[in-house]
Amino acid sequence: xxxxxxxxxxxxxxxxxxxxxxxxxxxxxxxxxxxxxxxxxxxxxxxxxxxxxxxxxxxxxxxxxxxxxxxxxxxxxxxxxxxxxxxxxxxxxxxxxxxxxxxxxxxxxxxxxxxxxxxxxxxxxxxxxxxxxxxxxxxxxxxxxxxxxxxxxxxxxxxxxxxxxxxxxxxxxxxxxxxxxxxxxxxxxxxxxxxxxxxxxxxxxxxxxxxxxxxxxxxxxxxxxxxxxxxxxxxxxxxxxxxxxxxxxxxxxxxxxxxxxxxxxxxxxxxxxxxxxxxxxxxxxxxxxxxxxxxxxxxxxxxxxxxxxxxxxxxxxxxxxxxxxxxxxxxxxxxxxxxxxxxxxxxxxxxxxxxxxxxxxxxx
Amino acid sequence: xxxxxxxxxxxxxxxxxxxxxxxxxxxxxxxxxxxxxxxxxxxxxxxxxxxxxxxxxxxxxxxxxxxxxxxxxxxxxxxxxxxxxxxxxxxxxxxxxxxxxxxxxxxxxxxxxxxxxxxxxxxxxxxxxxxxxxxxxxxxxxxxxxxxxxxxxxxxxxxxxxxxxxxxxxxxxxxxxxxxxxxxxxxxxxxxxxxxxxxxxxxxxxxxxxxxxxxxxxxxxxxxxxxxxxxxxxxxxxxxxxxxxxxxxxxxxxx
Amino acid sequence: xxxxxxxxxxxxxxxxxxxxxxxxxxxxxxxxxxxxxxxxxxxxxxxxxxxxxxxxxxxxxxxxxxxxxxxxxxxxxxxxxxxxxxxxxxxxxxxxxxxxxxxxxxxxxxxxxxxxxxxxxxxxxxxxxxxxxxxxxxxxxxxxxxxxxxxxxxxxxxxxxxxxxxxxxxxxxxxxxxxxxxxxxxxxxxxxxxxxxxxxxxxxxxxxxxxxxxxxxxxxxxxxxxxxxxxxxxxxxxxxxxxxxxxxxxxxxxxxxxxxxxxxxxxxxxxxxxxxxxxxxxxxxxxxxxxxxxxxxxxxxxxxxxxxx
Numbered sequence: 038x039x040x041x042x043x044x045x046x047x048x049x050x051x052x053x054x055x056x057x058x059x060x061x062x063x064x065x066x067x068x069x070x071x072x073x074x075x076x077x078x079x080x081x082x083x084x085x086x087x088x089x090x091x092x093x094x095x096x097x098x099x100x101x102x103x104x105x106x107x108x109x110x111x112x113x114x115x116x117x118x119x120x121x122x123x124x125x126x127x128x129x130x131x132x133x134x135x136x137x138x139x140x141x142x143x144x145x146x147x148x149x150x151x152x153x154x155x156x157x158x159x160x161x162x163x164x165x166x167x168x169x170x171x172x173x174x175x176x177x178x179x180x181x182x183x184x185x186x187x188x189x190x191x192x193x194x195x196x197x198x199x200x201x202x203x204x205x206x207x208x209x210x211x212x213x214x215x216x217x218x219x220x221x222x223x224x225x226x227x228x229x230x231x232x233x234x235x236x237x238x239x240x241x242x243x244x245x246x247x248x249x250x251x252x253x254x255x256x257x258x259x260x261x262x263x264x265x266x267x268x269x270x271x272x273x274x275x276x277x278x279x280x281x282x283x284x285x286x287x288x289x290x291x292x293x294x295x296x297x298x299x300x301x302x303x304x305x306x307x308x309x310x311x312x313x314x315x316x317x318x319x320x321x322x323x324x325x326x327x328x329x330x331x332x333x334x335x336x337x338x339x340x341x342x343x344x345x346x347x348x349x350x351x352x353x354x355x356x357x358x359x360x361x362x363x364x365x366x367x368x369x370x371x372x373x374x375x376x377x378x379x380x381x382x383x384x385x386x387x388x389x390x391x392x393x394x395x396x397x398x399x400x401x
Numbered sequence: 402x403x404x405x406x407x408x409x410x411x412x413x414x415x416x417x418x419x420x421x422x423x424x425x426x427x428x429x430x431x432x433x434x435x436x437x438x439x440x441x442x443x444x445x446x447x448x449x450x451x452x453x454x455x456x457x458x459x460x461x462x463x464x465x466x467x468x469x470x471x472x473x474x475x476x477x478x479x480x481x482x483x484x485x486x487x488x489x490x491x492x493x494x495x496x497x498x499x500x501x502x503x504x505x506x507x508x509x510x511x512x513x514x515x516x517x518x519x520x521x522x523x524x525x526x527x528x529x530x531x532x533x534x535x536x537x538x539x540x541x542x543x544x545x546x547x548x549x550x551x552x553x554x555x556x557x558x559x560x561x562x563x564x565x566x567x568x569x570x571x572x573x574x575x576x577x578x579x580x581x582x583x584x585x586x587x588x589x590x591x592x593x594x595x596x597x598x599x600x601x602x603x604x605x606x607x608x609x610x611x612x613x614x615x616x617x618x619x620x621x622x623x624x625x626x627x628x629x630x631x632x633x634x635x636x637x638x639x640x641x642x643x644x645x646x647x648x649x650x651x652x653x654x655x656x
Numbered sequence: 657x658x659x660x661x662x663x664x665x666x667x668x669x670x671x672x673x674x675x676x677x678x679x680x681x682x683x684x685x686x687x688x689x690x691x692x693x694x695x696x697x698x699x700x701x702x703x704x705x706x707x708x709x710x711x712x713x714x715x716x717x718x719x720x721x722x723x724x725x726x727x728x729x730x731x732x733x734x735x736x737x738x739x740x741x742x743x744x745x746x747x748x749x750x751x752x753x754x755x756x757x758x759x760x761x762x763x764x765x766x767x768x769x770x771x772x773x774x775x776x777x778x779x780x781x782x783x784x785x786x787x788x789x790x791x792x793x794x795x796x797x798x799x800x801x802x803x804x805x806x807x808x809x810x811x812x813x814x815x816x817x818x819x820x821x822x823x824x825x826x827x828x829x830x831x832x833x834x835x836x837x838x839x840x841x842x843x844x845x846x847x848x849x850x851x852x853x854x855x856x857x858x859x860x861x862x863x864x865x866x867x868x869x870x871x872x873x874x875x876x877x878x879x880x881x882x883x884x885x886x887x888x889x890x891x892x893x894x895x896x897x898x899x900x901x902x903x904x905x906x907x908x909x910x911x912x913x914x915x916x917x918x919x920x921x922x923x924x925x926x927x928x929x930x931x932x933x934x935x936x937x938x939x940x941x942x943x944x945x946x947x948x949x950x951x952x953x954x955x956x957x958x959x960x961x962x963x964x965x
Contacts, residue, residue, distance in 0.1 A: 050531040051524060110750070162946055166953045169693045169753065173899050173949060176892070177942035184939055241517040248516035248523060249502075249509040256492045256503050263490035266452060267570065268478030268507040277513060308892070316761065319754050324494065362769035369762025376755050377743040 042395070056243055073232060078225035085224040086297070088338070093231040094293040096333035099317040100242050100326055101285025106315075107323035108251065109278035110258030111163055115175030116314045118182035119283040120290025121306035122152040125192050127291035128301045131207040132194060140210040141221075142230060145291040152287020153280040155182070160279030164272045179308055187303055200302040203295060227296040234292065238285060242326050245281070254278055255324075316368045320375060322382025331383040335371075340364045405430040405574060405606050406451065407468075411460030413446055413630075420446040421457070422630045428574075428623070433600050433607045435617045435638075438627035439650055444610045445487055447627065448576050451608070452484055453477045465573065479507060481573030485563045485580060487610075491551045497562050498547040501537065504569035505530040537569045541595060557588045564592075568599060575599070577609035581616060589613065593620050618642070626650070665921050671811035673910075673917020674818045675880070678873035679894035680901065680909035681821060682866045687903045688829065689838040689862045690845075691749055692741070695756040698891025699763035700867060702884075704729050705874030706767050709776040722871075729867030737860045745845060745855075764888065775884040814876045818910065821869065826906050838862065842904070896945030902958025911956060916941045 045060065047053045057063050077089065102116050126148025130139055159178040163171055186192050193201050208222040220226060245251050253274045256264040265271050294301050313336060321332020340360050347355030355363070379385045406428040413421040421443045428434045436444050449455040451462055453472035461468045465480060472480075483504070491500050508530055511522040538544055541561050551559055560580060567575055580596065581589045597620050600607050611617050617624060617638060624641040626634030628650040634641040641647055679697060686694040707728055711721040736759065744755055829835035841848040841858055849855050893916070901912025923940040949955065 050528045050535075053531075054527060112750075112753075162950055166949050169903065170899050170949055170953060170955070173896055173942055173945045176895065177939055177946050180939035180942060184936070244519040245513065245517045248513075248519070248527070249506055249511070250513040250516050252495065252499055252503045253506060255494050255499075259492035259494045260490050262454070262474075263486065263492070264503075266454065266474045266478060266484060266490075267504060267566070268475055269503070270475060281513070312757075312761070315757065319757070358772075359769070362765040365761045365765025366769065367765075369758045369760070369765065372758030372761070373740055373755050376747070376751050376758070380747065380751060 054247055056247075070236075073236075074229070077232075078228060082224050085228045088341075090224070090228055090231050091293070091297045092334055092337050093228075093235045094289050094297050095314065095317065095337055096330045097235050097238060097292065098286050098289035098314050099321065099329040099333045100239060101282045101289060102314050102318050103282075103321075103323065103326065103329045104242060104245070104254070104285065105278050105282035107318060107325070107329075108246065108258065109254040109275065109282075111160070111275060111278060112169065112172055113175040113282070114172055114308070114311050114315070115159065115178035115182075116286050117290075117306040117308065117310035118175075118179035119152045119156055119286035120293060120310070121182050121186060121303070122155050122283075123148045123287030123290030124294035124301050124306065125186050126151040126287065127295055128201065128203070128207075129192060136206075136209070141208060141295060142210075142234070145234065145288050145295070148291050149284040149288035152290070153284035156279040156283025156286075157276050160276050163275045163279070176308075179311055183303060183306065193301065200300050200304075203299050203301065207295070231292050231296045234288060238288065239326060239330075242285075246326060250274075250277070316372065319372050320368070320382055322384035325381065325384035327387075328382050328384025331387070335383065336368060339367060403430050404428065404463075405465060406608070407463035408447075408451065409461050409463065409468075411447075411450055411457045411462065413443070413450055413455055413457045419630055421450070421627075423460075424627070424630075424632045425460075426625045426632060426635055428606060428608055430606055431600070431604050432622040433596070433609065433620055434623040434625065435621035436608065436610045436625050436627065437612070437614075437617055438633075441629075442627040443630040444627055445578055448484065448578055448608070448610060451477075452482055452576055478570070481571075482576060483567035483570045483572035483574075484576035485560070485567050485578055487578040487582070489556075489559050489563055491559055491563055491566070493552045494550075496548050496550050497543060497554070497565075498534065498538075500551055500562055501534050501565045501569050502530065504566040505533060507570065508533075533571075534565075534569055537565045540568075540598075541565050542591075557584050560584070561592070561595075564595065572605060574606040574608065577607065579610050579612065581611060581613055589616060596620060665925060666918055669918035669921035670914055671808075671815065671917070672921065673897075673914035674811075674815045675873075675877060675913070676894050676897045676916055677910040677913030678814070678818045678821070678869075678876060679891050680897045680913055681818075681825065681906060682869045682873065683894065683898050684901075684903065684906055684909050685825065685866050685869065686862060687842070687898075688906070689842045690741070690752075690859060691842050692752045692756065693749070693903070694866070695753065696736075696760035696763055697866070697870065697894070698888040699760045699767065700729070700732075700870035701874035701877065701891060702888055703732070703763050703767040704867065704871035705878050706771045706776070708871065708875060709878070710771050713776070725871055726868050729871050730864040733863035733865070733867035734860045737856065737863045741859060741863070742856060776878075810879055814879075817872065817876065821872070822906055822910050829906065834858075834861075893941055896941045898955075899945050900948050900955055902955030905955070905957035908955060908957035916944060919944050 042059060045058065047058065052058065057066055077085075080089075098116055098120055101119075102113060105111050105113050123145070127141070127144045130144040130147060131141065134144075155178070159174050162174045166174065187199075190196075193199065205222050208226075210221060253264070253269050256267075256269060257271055257274045257278075261271050264274075290306065293305065298305065317332040317336045318329060319332070320335055321330065322328030343363060344355055344360050347360070375382055375386075379389070381388070404427040407425075408427070409425050411421055411424050412419065424443075424447065436447060438444055446455060450457050451464075453474040453476070456471045461470055462472070463469075464472075464477075464482070492503065495503075509526050511526050515521055515523040538547055541564065543558065543561060543565065546554065546558065551562060554562065560582075564577070564580060567577075577596070581592050584592060593616055596607060596609070599605055609621075611621075621638055624634065624636065624638050625632060626641055626644070626647050628646075633650060634644045634647045636644075679701065682697045682700070683694055686692055686697075704725055708721050708725040711724060712718065716724070740755055740759055741752070744752055829839060837848070837853045837858055840851070840853060841855060845855060894913075897912040897916050898909060899912070900915055901908025901910070920937055920941050923944075924937045927936060927940075
């Protein structure tokens with residue numbers, strides 16, 4: 038067997054904390070990065086624009102929601118609202134700040150901070166309100182943010198149709214037009230930007246999970262009175278979770294609008310989007326960052342695959358309504374089945390599979 | 402030896418129910434003080450008052466020279482109080498190692514940004530605090546289960562992990578709520594050894610609620626007896642055992 | 657200050673509030689007896705009313721359709737308890753809540769898959785015109801004049817229905833043995849089982865009853881919003897109602913409903929100018945609930961969460 042998990046002894050505490058402790062895993066990661074950065078950009082525009090970039094966007098949002106709900110136990114239905122802040126923030130920054138001072142990556146990150154701050158404001162009630170009652174706050178955020186951007190037309194630059202198509206020059210970096218002769222509005226460039234941001238933020242999230250802050254989040258989730266008795270500031274921890282989580286969602290929203298759809302449109306950020314992300318989170322497994330990505334891929338791709346099956350095997354028998362309804366049924370069944378059999382979601386399923394593979398051909 | 406903890410005239414009421422009525426006692430620095438009494442006597446409530454979880458209507462608790470009516474549990478932790486709980490309050494979603502590491506959170510000064518990037522201070526702190534935690538893990542002989550999720554551990558081991566989590570904070574005073582509850586003879590012997598060693602080697606004052614008289618007689622220096630929220634005994638183990646009121650309370654003689 | 661207008665708004669708000677309470681009662685019933693926050697309440701409304709409407713549109717008469725629909729909801733409730741709730745009984749409440757989220761999604765897809773996704777008008781008032789009260793029919797579809805305002809008779813009817821539901825349920829919980837068992841179950845499942853309360857039967861009953869309540873609420877709501885996907889949206893509004901009233905209180909559901917119903921209308925009319933936009937109704941209810949909860953985190957009549965350490 039090439040893949041050996043035994044015989045790798047750690048010699049110091051820092052090595053014990055590594056994300057990929059096995060040498061073989063490290064090699065896989067490097068290979069993966071090479072593929073992601075060198076091969077994938079050469080894939081078809083369809084593959085990039087209809088599959089990969091949107092998954093990057095919603096996956097990042099799922100990671101964000103995971104930090105708030107999976108790690109810190111604060112239920113949130115306002116994900117799309119925070120994504121909306123990010124999208125509108127990016128748009129307005131690119132629109133109003135002089136070209137040579139602003140570029141898309143910077144705008145995405147700054148609008149993420151806006152979203153994080155909005156998150157903190159709606160997270161304040163979490164200091165007093167616990168459990169299901171907290172749903173009110175994030176729902177309030179969802180509806181309020183939507184209403185806010187809908188009512189003040191300034192944010193959409195007074196576009197009467199309610200939808201703004203993003204101008205090509207917004208993709209320029211610091212007004213420089215093409216960077217190294219590469220078309221920045223083209224999908225390969227968009228993909229690389231989205232990929233880099235998602236990889237960076239996922240790495241950050243994984244580190245956070247293993248750090249003192251991550252343990253603080255989880256302690257607030259598990260037993261907040263015990264946490265405060267140990268010196269952890271529960272209010273501060275909760276607000277930090279809201280900030281970080283909504284930052285992620287804001288950036289994800291910016292990516293969704295700018296790098297995927299190409300429009301800033303309120304209809305994207307309605308409450309059903311919040312639910313979709315929640316499904317991704319539950320199916321992927323709460324508390325697991327890699328699970329969030331698995332869940333996102335599944336929930337996003339299922340309708341597409343299902344339609345494809347309909348087109349190829351049943352001559353296009355499945356219209357959009359059927360696809361949507363069947364998808365909802367499937368999500369529902371998966372959520373319930375996973376909760377009954379494997380509450381850790383796909384992430385836990387993967388862990389169990391690995392364990393079975395280790396034991397194979399022995400049953401235990 | 403000075404009094405590290407002074408409880409003075411504390412009364413605690415929940416609505417119409419008086420959990421604690423006018424209780425006063427002192428705890429000397431470095432001693433093991435056992436708080437005993439029949440069920441419902443107010444022992445856990447007393448501990449909660451000391452620790453700041455409950456706010457008494459009357460009375461003050463003087464800790465380390467500072468007299469207060471109430472203390473924020475967080476401030477209590479910063480001031481050197483650590484405790485365990487009657488119904489194990491471990492973080493069920495984490496492993497043994499992670500749980501005990503949370504006990505070190507007051508020693509971690511790095512910001513979340515540094516931790517997310519895993520740079521500089523954050524890395525150093527993880528290393529240093531892991532060292533401190535490993536010392537406690539070794540002391541409590543739980544090396545083999547350090548990566549086990551606590552939810553999978555038997556009750557007795559969970560209690561031990563909880564003790565570890567409290568110990569690792571390097572407290573001045575340890576408040577233990579029934580640390581031996583539900584343990585068999587061997588486990589109790591182990592636990593008693595740990596508590597004794599912690600007290601003798603590190604000089605940490607220990608206030609513990611306990612039901613097992615054998616343990617109380619063996620390891621405590623000072624015993625306080627509560628019954629129906631009132632103090633009915635206070636002294637050395639021998640004195641308290643000879644106290645008629647205490648005997649009556651335990652035998653259920655109506656009073 | 658146009659008093660008549662104000663009163664009209666208030667009355668409208670009260671009626672609105674009653675409608676919210678109808679939905680809220682279903683939530684509270686399940687929460688009170690099992691601690692589960694049933695996210696699928698809204699989709700149950702949709703499923704129930706859609707089933708009813710499809711039957712009546714296909715020529716089945718009112719009462720038969722009603723009974724069949726109620727029967728289907730009972731079966732559905734029992735099935736939910738057996739296949740979704742029971743397997744999860746040993747997990748924490750968050751898991752159960754997520755299961756209801758899954759249930760809701762499934763039900764949303766299922767209802768529209770087997771019936772359809774169209775909007776179905778459903779004038780309950782017309783049914784009641786003809787079906788209910790012979791030989792002296794009271795025409796439900798018109799209004800009672802009072803103080804220069806026209807109050808739709810149907811709204812009064814809905815309030816009566818909601819009111820009687822509340823009274824019956826409150827009585828049930830407080831005074832009957834079964835009601836007592838339900839409260840015991842919601843407090844602590846394990847302890848309830850230990851004293852011999854048949855957990856599964858109790859829960860099956862609760863879910864079945866909630867299903868029927870969903871049918872009633874759905875049909876009454878359909879008068880205003882027709883039977884369609886938007887019915888579920890209506891339910892999202894019921895959330896602040898229950899949260900203000902307290903998740904464990906049945907009377908709270910009605911008080912919360914009235915508060916939100918009136919507050920919303922008043923807010924829309926008098927505060928719209930302050931915020932410079934229409935559509936405040938969208939989030940006003942949530943903000944009201946939010947501010948309320950900050951001062952009373954367990955709702956008006958909810959049970960205070962006492963955590964013992």
